[in-house]
Each structure stands twice: as structure tokens, then as C-alpha cells.
Amino acid sequence: DSGVTQTPKHLITATGQRVTLRCSPRSGDLSVYWYQQSLDQGLQFLIQYYNGEERAKGNILERFSAQQFPDLHSELNLSSLELGDSALYFCASSVRSSILDEQYFGPGTRLTVT
Amino acid sequence: GQSLEQPSEVTAVEGAIVQINCTYQTSGFYGLSWYQQHDGGAPTFLSYNALDGLEETGRFSSFLSRSDSYGYLLLQELQMKDSASYFCAVGSNYQLIWGAGTKLIIKP
Numbered sequence: 227d228s229g230v231t232q233t234p235k236h237l238i239t240a241t242g243q244r245v246t247l248r249c250s251p252r253s254g255d256l257s258v259y260w261y262q263q264s265l266d267q268g269l270q271f272l273i274q275y276y277n278g279e280e281r282a283k284g285n286i287l288e289r290f291s292a293q294q295f296p297d298l299h300s301e302l303n304l305s306s307l308e309l310g311d312s313a314l315y316f317c318a319s320s321v322r323s324s325i326l327d328e329q330y331f332g333p334g335t336r337l338t339v340t
Numbered sequence: 341g342q343s344l345e346q347p348s349e350v351t352a353v354e355g356a357i358v359q360i361n362c363t364y365q366t367s368g369f370y371g372l373s374w375y376q377q378h379d380g381g382a383p384t385f386l387s388y389n390a391l392d393g394l395e396e397t398g399r400f401s402s403f404l405s406r407s408d409s410y411g412y413l414l415l416q417e418l419q420m421k422d423s424a425s426y427f428c429a430v431g432s433n434y435q436l437i438w439g440a441g442t443k444l445i446i447k448p
Contacts, residue, residue, distance in 0.1 A: 256369035282434035331382035
């Protein structure tokens with residue numbers, strides 16, 4: 227158990243809908259990262275927050291947005307969902323802002339868009 | 341553009357040594373990380389190299405040559421539980437760019 231929690235574990239929704247994925251980092255970690263992993267592929271970095279501020283942005287679609295709240299938990303919002311958005315979404319956390327620091331991953335949220 | 345290449349699959353025998361290579365092309369490089377992911381699980385951190393040379397952590401070692409844009413992960417005394425996918429990831433322009441992963445198959 228990494229100490230990072232993600233909810234929900236599974237989500238099935240229809241095209242065009244909007245969903246929110248939630249992540250609670252390990253106690254004491256200030257950075258939160260969001261990744262997308264499609265079937266049998268590597269992880270695609272979406273976005274990083276550090277202590278409430280956006281720190282880095284990857285290839286995140288305009289339909290996707292995220293934020294980190296004062297209690298450091300984070301939410302990833304996915305809207306106008308398409309079939310291709312079906313994937314495993316991971317949240318990770320680390321103590322500092324450096325992306326090379328050990329990142330602790332949550333169990334992921336499996337999103338299925340039908 | 342940015343790219344990472346690693347073999348899609350490697351097979352080895354229990355108790356042996358295996359090396360997983362990673363070559364990269366990227367701008368603003370500042371380090372190479374390695375993660376392990378078991379089927380259905382979350383990635384777990386193994387190591388990172390910011391400077392040239394070898395980093396050793398127990399049975400796992402990681403090497404980086406910045407001049408060759410090349411690194412590798414070395415796994416010794418392979419155990420069946422090491423069967424997993426291994427990802428190299430490059431730190432570049434504040435992002436962690438991930439390779440497609442190497443599936444390590446271990447035979448008894």
C-alpha cells in the first residue's frame with residue numbers, strides 16, 4: 227500500500243458525459259501527478275500540482291482539467307468523454323516538486339467509456 | 341521530438357542476470373528513472389540517475405550515460421516475482437516522459 231488513495235476504482239460512463247476522479251496523496255507529500263495509461267502502453271503524463279499550484283503540464287486535452295485543493299487532495303475532471311478516453315488513470319504523489327523524486331502511485335481508476 | 345526506446349519483451353531464467361536497455365532522444369534532459377509495474381498493479385519506483393554512472397539498490401542497478409543518451413536497468417539473481425513490466429522514464433522540461441515498457445518473462 228503506497229498510501230495514495232484514488233476513488234472510484236472503476237467508472238463506466240457514456241460518451242459525452244463528464245466524470246471526476248479523486249486522489250488523496252500520502253501524508254506529507256506536496257506534489258500530485260496525474261497519468262493516463264491506455265491498454266498495454268506506457269504512462270502519459272497529464273499534469274502536476276505542487277502545494278496547490280500547477281507546476282507542469284503534459285499532453286493534457288482541453289477537455290480535461292485538474293486542481294489541487296488546500297488539503298492537498300486533487301481532482302481530475304474529464305468532460306465530453308470519448309471512447310478513446312477509456313484508460314487507467316493513475317495519481318501519484320511525492321514529497322518535493324522534482325519529477326525525478328520517487329513517486330508513489332495510487333491503485334488507479336479504470337474508466338470505461340461506452 | 342522526444343522519444344524513448346526499450347525492448348518490448350525480454351525473457352530470462354530464474355537466478356540469472358538480465359539487462360533492460362533504454363535509449364532516448366529528448367531536449368532539456370535531467371535524469372532517467374525506472375519503474376516496475378506488475379500486471380493489474382500500479383507502478384513502483386526502482387531508481388533514478390541524474391548523473392553518469394551506476395546506482396545500485398540491492399539486486400537492482402541502473403546505469404546512465406548522458407553522452408550516449410542511453411541507460412539500462414540490471415536485475416540480478418532473478419526471482420519469479422520479478423516478472424513484470426519495466427519502464428524507463430526521462431525527466432525533460434518538467435515532465436516525466438515514459439517509454440512503452442519492457443515485459444520481463446522469467447522461466448524457472
